[in-house]
Amino acid sequence: MAYTLLATLILVALSRSSAVPKPASLDLFAPLPDFKHKEELLEHYGDFMLSTMNRSVDPCENFYEYACGSWKESKMLTEKARNTSVLGVIQERINDQILAFLQNATQEQLQDKNHSTSAEWKAKQFFASCVQMKANLSLGYEKIMGQQDDRYAVEWKQHYQNASQDWIYLNFMSHYDVYPLLPMRLHYNTSGRKFDILLSGPSKALANVNEEQLQNMTRDFGIIDEQKRKDFLSNFANLTQFERNLTQLVKHRNDTEQMKLGEFINRHKEDRLNWTRYFDVAFNGTQRSSWPVINLLEDVGELVHFLERTELNVLRSYVQHRVLIKFYEVWKTKTRNGTLASECRVITETYFNYALLPWFIEENFDKERRADVLTLAKHIKDTFYDLLDQYSWLDDETRSEAKTKLTSMDILVGYSDDLQHREIFDAVYSNQNMTNDWYENLVTLEKNRAKVKLRSVDKALIPQVQMTRIANAYYAGYFNQAFIAIGISQWPLYHVDFPAVLKFAGIGNIVGHEMAHGFDSTLYQYNYDGKKVNWWSAASLRNFKERYRCLESQYNKYILLGVQTNGTLTSGDNIADNVGARMAYRAYERNMGSKAWQMKPLQGIDYNNKQLFFLKFAQSWCTGADNASKLSKIKSDEHAYEEFRVIGTLSNMPEFSDAFNCKLGTDMNPLKKCVVW
Ligand SMILES: [Zn+2]
Structure with a gap:
């Protein structure tokens, strides 16, 4: 005990002493080191912010390059991390965590009768059987063809x-x-x-x-x-x-x-x-x-x-052959990194999505963090609500409908309380017992799925929640609901000890983005209750369309490697990006007071809150993807390419130009600016 304590103290002392160089191998995307002081965490994060920047570039010319230009060389990223994005690395870290959890079981534990009623242990048993048998598909073939279905x-x-x-x-x-x-x-x-x-x-x-x-x-x-x-x-x-x-x-x-x-x-x-x-x-x-x-x-x-x-x-x-093909699709599941273990993890997550939640929530997102993000969300929602009063292009009738839609919008962060209770999922899986035979296990699970489906006609179901382990978020128009997954509310995008500016510009921006989808160029058609009912006056609708068409032509001009951005395809998400950033910015100001912008919260980083807001926003979209994946994205994705998401949004914000002293007429401060909401 004494030794452990001593070792910890020495480590802390070393990392806090400026005379000793920081270890170069410190990887930002490894599970977060156990910092004893908030200051250390922030110092660490500040180092990361600087490490991905290319400060030889004029921020008024290309702010994305300024904020993310050294991503590929950052000393705080491993080789693997440099080839992907912030969210990509968070996702990989989560996948590794889930894999480690599923693998953490001895043969004895797997056979233990005391575990036979636990949905979590069933997931582990299923995973173990998959690793044992997935390579031998002929056993599955024999199972399906040999049974009486x-x-x-x-x-x-x-x-x-x-x-x-x-x-x-x-x-x-x-x-x-x-x-x-x-x-x-x-x-x-x-x-x-x-x-x-x-x-x-x-x-x-x-x-x-x-x-x-x-x-x-x-x-x-x-x-x-x-x-x-x-x-x-x-x-x-x-x-x-x-x-x-x-x-x-x-x-x-x-x-x-x-x-x-x-x-x-x-x-x-x-x-x-x-x-x-x-x-x-x-x-x-x-x-x-x-x-x-x-x-x-x-x-x-x-x-x-x-x-x-x-x-x-x-x-x-x-x-029988249709059944065979259905199972074959599952059996031959492939993943990008191609290991048997990762394939089995993906399949296990599909069938045991909810069973893994109580553990996952405990590990990654306690009540304090959830409450923290929900508070942010409330600030942003209130800000949006107040801003609705200021839009002269909206008539009062439509304004009032928009307010109703915003007020009724359900914002779910991470999980609902009932998803924390293991006994609920134990009951759900009670009649699905796992064996050593993976193919038999799949048959058991699929049988149950089909039965549940047959019983579900005419039943209202709880909203189908996206897997909360995903580093993502969504807005569902037909529920008027925004969902912020646990997976995205993670280090280094979010940390409960971050100063307010990093919270608003990071996860706050994501919340604002999803909220704004309720008012984008497609989902504006749905009302407060998620029904496709027109709530717009003809005049307000005309104005709205004119405003978002401005954004469409702006993004049409962004070209990457000879390929033009499709401003119409990406319209909804461009609106969400622009509105999300603006709402997060205003919400910070509303909450912290405009004087707070001038303060410098990160030691050793000579940027004030206002500048940090935009840096953090931009760095959420840093990516080291190769040209092939950038190109396939720009051709088919509903999101603009990351660089354009940043440039497009910030060049529409006078607040940004103010923060970095960009003269009117520079690339980041054009004369013409598009504002939808
Ligand atoms: Zn979106």
Whole structure:
């Protein structure tokens, strides 16, 4: 004990003494060192800020280059970190943390009966089984092809003993939410916020497998015997032909039919298909006539005729192969770094998303941090609200609607309280026991998913929360909800001990960005309740469009490596960037007083709060991505390329030019500025 204490003291003494050079290997993106004093943390962070800057560049010419120009050479970044972005590195660190957690289990612990009811331990068991078996896909192939995938035979033996095995029966016999002959999808309706039944035509799956993939498949499945291989391939070819015929027989309606199940059956009494039996088999008689149905199908007569004439063993084999392909997609999950462990981590996270949350929250985002970010969010929201009063281009009626939308906006940071309780997830996973057999485990989990889906029709569900372990945030128009994940509220973007300016310019800007999405060029169409209802007066809407078109032409002018930014594609996020930064800036001022701008909170860094605000904002978007990924981003991403996100936003802010003394007419202080909100 005494030794430990001594060692710590020495380390602290060393790092605080200016006579001793700081270790060059100190990596900013390693888990945060255990600083004993807030000052040390800030000194460390200040060093990082300086290390990525290129101060030989005029900040009024290209502020992104000024703030991020030395990212690729920063001594505080490892080689790996230099090739990615701030958020990219945070994500990698989180992924490593999750991996370490999943791996932290001995064989004995995995077999321990005391762990058998814990969802967290089930995740670890699942992960371990994946690492053991994922390389051997032939075991999965044998499992799927060797099993009896007939949920009626297994679960409702009594009832279905005498059931006639027609194509409808076969369509719904699988345990795994695969109903491919005439699909029924359980579909989340964002406007009704409930699951409904979606009827649409059969889709292609086997036909999408090309020759090379098919060869890989037989190899993966360990079908080596020449005769068996031939049989597999010829059967696959026949089923593919069947699928081509099947998918040609249905036309989709021009107008979608939307009604209650009872009404649907009534209206389609004359159809060749007996819809009553169709739903009876699908739901084993538990369906309600009040359930919502969305029908995309034109007449199904031809399809039904075709299915009635096809031999049942062909239909059965087709369903089985669709199941096989569904699992194959999961089995061969790949990740960028390509290690088996990382692939198994990704799959485990998919199936045990919530089960890992209580642990993850404890480790990364306690109540103090959540409250801190929520307080920031409140400041920014209040600021936005007050600013709405100042826009003369908005008439009073629309202004009042905008205020209602902003006030009703739900801002969720990290997690809701119920996600911290292990016993809730233990209950959710109670009937899903994990074994050493990974393929069996997947079957168990998929069976359960399909069952839950079948029970979810017409049920209102809690908002589908994005994985909070992701270094990202979002705004959902149909819930009027902004979500700030735990993954993004992390060092070095955010730290609870940061001075206010780094909080407002960092995570505060992210909050403002997501909030602003509620008022961007697409989502402005949704009202306070997330419904697509027009709440704009004609005049205000005209003004709004004129304002954001200014931004569109501004961004159209940004060219990277000969490729032009698409100002329309990136419009929503450019608005969000511009508004987010402005709101965060104003919120800081509103909260700290305008005198605070002149103070210098970071020792050893000769920048005042005002300058630091813009530096921090810009440095959130530093990236060391290579040209190929920059190019693919600029062509297809809804966000502008990072450099343009920074330049575009700051060149519209007179406050920025004021902070860095940029003369009117310089690149960062153009005469024409675009302001939407
Ligand atoms: Zn966005």
